[in-house]
Amino acid sequence: MIFYGLAATHAQPLRKYGRRTVGGRERLHWVEARNARQGPCRDDPAVLPPVLRGQLSLFPVRHQLSIQVCRRILQRPLDGYDELVEHTAAFAADTGIGKPMQRKLVEMLRLALAVRDADGDDLVDERVLGDIPNFTRSVRAILQRAEMLRPEPPLPPFYHRVPSPRPRLAQRRVRPLRAPTQPDPTPRSCVLCDCWFSASRRGRCLRCSQAGGLGAAAAMCGRCRRSAGPLIDGRCRGCRIHIAVHGPGAEHEPFTQLWFGEPLPTGLALLRRPATSAATEHGGRPVSEHLAFPGQQALFEARRDWRRLAYTPAHLLPTLTPAAETLLAELASQAQRERWEKGPVTSTRQTLTILLSWLGANTPVRETDLHDLAQTKEHLSARRAARFLHERGLLIVDPNLHRDSDQDRVERELAAFPETIGRELRAWVRAVRGEGRWERPGRSYHSIARYVGVLKPVLDRWIDNGIDSLRTVTRQDIEEAIATRTGTPARAIHIVLRNVFRALRQERLIFRDPTRGLVFSGITTVPPSVPSDRLAGLLDRARSAFDHVVIVLVCVHALNGTDIRRLFLSDLDLPRERLLVRRPGRRHVIYLDETTYRSVAEWTRERHRRWPASANPHLLINRWTAVDPNAAITTAALHGTFQHAGVSMQTARQDRILHEAYETEDPLHLIRLFGISATTAMRYITAAHPERTAKLLL
Incomplete structure (x- = not known):
């Protein structure tokens, strides 16, 4: 029969391998046989398994320790154990205890260190000493000598612990069993401080019960307006703990965060002092208690709200750790080496300061936290900060933030339609992407x-x-939709509707294609010509080297926005005066004239001066794409160059090709000079010389 809580007795076995005597030699053989049965290693991984350092425990756990537990971890390596053995010898020399007592103290110290590793702590908590079976005072004295003991936080002034007489050894070891009729402890909330604790009958936590037992009258808290126990400076216990955890900014909040009582959270000082004193420690800037440690696992994923920290003054932010200070120094060195502008340097440094003051620099940072912080306040930047952290392996990339913008736009548009039409359009998108029943080359989301x-x-x-539903659309509906537009817009509606219904018919979502057999006549448009006075002095009005290059490439070499965006720095060959234009299925070589050569050379010098360490391979970049190796400039940035001239980029390009068509009658010359197709070249030749190409139309 086993009685839990009683020390194990050492009884001699009745039979010892057929021998009747129990002499010294026979006992030695018996001990060796017992050790052989137990195994050569005494480090049971099931007993007090160590966890990662810095891991925060959700609930405090009491351990049932005994000498048998110590014997199962005798060969476990423990940090600081050798140092404690030396302090034990010094303590024995001062107090005059003998060798047997030293061995027992060392066993108790081993238990304390094992519990420390099992809790993921750096020091031995003083509350653990209450679970050690023997020599608690001596173990506390030795741990204090070695500076390995974390003292228990003091109680508030109105909490008085009544000392109880020390029980005798037999009474202290024997723990009475709980009566079967007593209800099991259940989680509940304290009626005074609203902490979450476990109890069987009482509705108050231990601290509030002790305060109420002393006759303390309940009063209304000046912050949360609850009738909650005795107050200190007009604040109840729950409000003081909330302010101590979340800082002085939580002084004017009407709510209290859920927290666990019994025991009080470690590190919270709730003595009689002003509530804002937590912000005056450490030179007026408290160290954040919410830093992320390596290996720390999240209980559940949640998006952080950075609005409070984003608007907190710099002198009230938590003190940066040494690793965070080193990281900010590397940021300043990189900004100086790459010659960042003053604005990006300030915004990036401010963003990283707020982020690292709360999370620290020991573990990677989620990219969602970085972007959420940058969106809370103006003058905060996430693009450069993300690249800086990613280069050092301190960023957890979120794939949702790097999705195609056109894909997000398509999904938003389809989600706005009714459920049936949206489902049919999603099937159309899958089909044209090459993911349907029929194999086909997929279209881009653009x-x-x-x-x-x-x-x-x-x-x-x-x-x-x-x-x-698109199943109910008839041919008459298609014709009425096309009739609402004329020219090119009507032609676009016909092409799109024919593509949609043909894909739905192939996916077997509709029974018939209402656009089948519907013919739309071709549209012949004449390219517009721009008056000379609107183009005169366009290069002189260029605001920067970037605008100068864009104007030259469009108005001289007739490149469109897609061609300019796809130009790479490696495509430029200044010694040979060539520029390679990459187009789907073909390439076009531009031979640089004197004006184009000067413009491109000036831009390359400007690009190297402003972004010398940029990893972006494109020829044209700006302050946003310079920090992203995979980003190209937007078409809007190119169109902005022509806005001050009162002419669009497409019109200027068409005018350049049309002007060249007036000078020649050979479409092959246009094909070689601008790299356009034969159909496009003939359209411009026809517009420039209608009288000479009339016989080709017969």
Whole structure:
């Protein structure tokens, strides 16, 4: 029969391998046989398994320790154990205890260190000493000599612990069993401080019960307006703990964060002092208690709200750790080496200061936290900070933040339609992407987004007329939708609707294709010509080397926005005066004239001066794409160059090709000079010389 809580007795076995005597030699053989049965190693991984340092425990756990537990971890390596053995010898020399007593103290110290590693702590908590079976005072004295003991936090002034007489050894070891009729402890909330604790009958936690037992009258808290126990400076115990954890900024909040009582959280000083004194420690800047440690696992994933820290003054932010200070010094050195502008340096440093003051620099930072922080306040930047942390392996990349912008746009547009039409359009997107029943070359999301832009007004009109599914669309509806536009817009509606219904028919979502057999006549448009006075002095009005290069490439070499965005720095060959233009399926070589050569050379010098260490391979970059190796400039940035001239980029390009067509009648010359197709070249030749190409139209 086993009685829990009683020390094990050492009884001699009745039989010892057939021998009747129990002499010294026979006992030695018996001990060796017992050790052989137990195994050569005494480090049971199931007993007090160590965890990662810095791991925060959700609930405090009491350990049932005994000498048998110590014997199962006799060969476990423990940090600081050799140092404690030396302090034990010094303590024995001062107190005059003998060798047997020293061995027992060393066993108790081993238990304390094992509990420390099992809790993931750096020091032995003083509350652990209450679980050690023997020699508690001596163990406390030795740990204090070795500076390995964390003292228990003091109680508030109105909490008086009544000392109880020390029980005798037999009474201290024997723990009475709980009566079967006593209810099990259940989690509940304290009626005074709202902490979460475990109890069987009482509705107050231990600290509030002790305060109420002394006759302390309940009063209304000046912060949360609750009738909660005795107050200190007009604040109840729950409000004082909330302010101590979340800082002085939580002084004017009307709520209290959920917290666990019994025992009081470690490191919270709730003595009689002003509530704002927590912010005056450490030179007026408290060290954050929420730093992330290596190996620390999250209980559940949640998005952080950075608004409070973003608007906190710099002198009230938590003190940076040494690793964070080193990281900010590396940021300043890199900004000086790469010649960042003053604005990006300030915004990036401020963003990292707020982020690292709360999370620290020991573990990687989630990219979502960085972007959420940058969106809370103006003048905070996430792009450069993300690149800086990613280069040092301190960023957890979020794939959702690097999705295609056109894909997000398509998904938002489809989500706005009714459920049936949205489901049919998603099947169309999968089909044109090459993921449907039929194998086909997939379209890009950029092309699909342009199709959706043409399709949306037509579908909105059909939905207003009561059409809730594309199965009910008739040929008459298609013709009426095309009739609402003329020219190129009508042609675009016909092309998009034919593509949609043909894909739905192949996916077997509709029974018939209403666009089958519907023919739309071709459209012949004459490229516009721009008056000379609007183009005169366009290069002189360029505001920067960037604008100068864009104007030259469009107005001299007739490149469109897609061609300019795809130009790489490696495509430029200044010694040979060449520029390679990459187009799908073909390449076009531009031979640089004197004006183009000067413009491109000036831009390369400007690019190297402003962003000498940029890893972006594109020829044209700006302050945003310089820090992202995979980003290209937007088409809007190119169109902005021509806004001050009162002419669009497409019109200027068409005017350049048309002007060259006036000078020649050979379409091959246009093909070689601008790299355009034969159909496009003939269209410009026809517009420039209609009288000479009339016989080709017969």
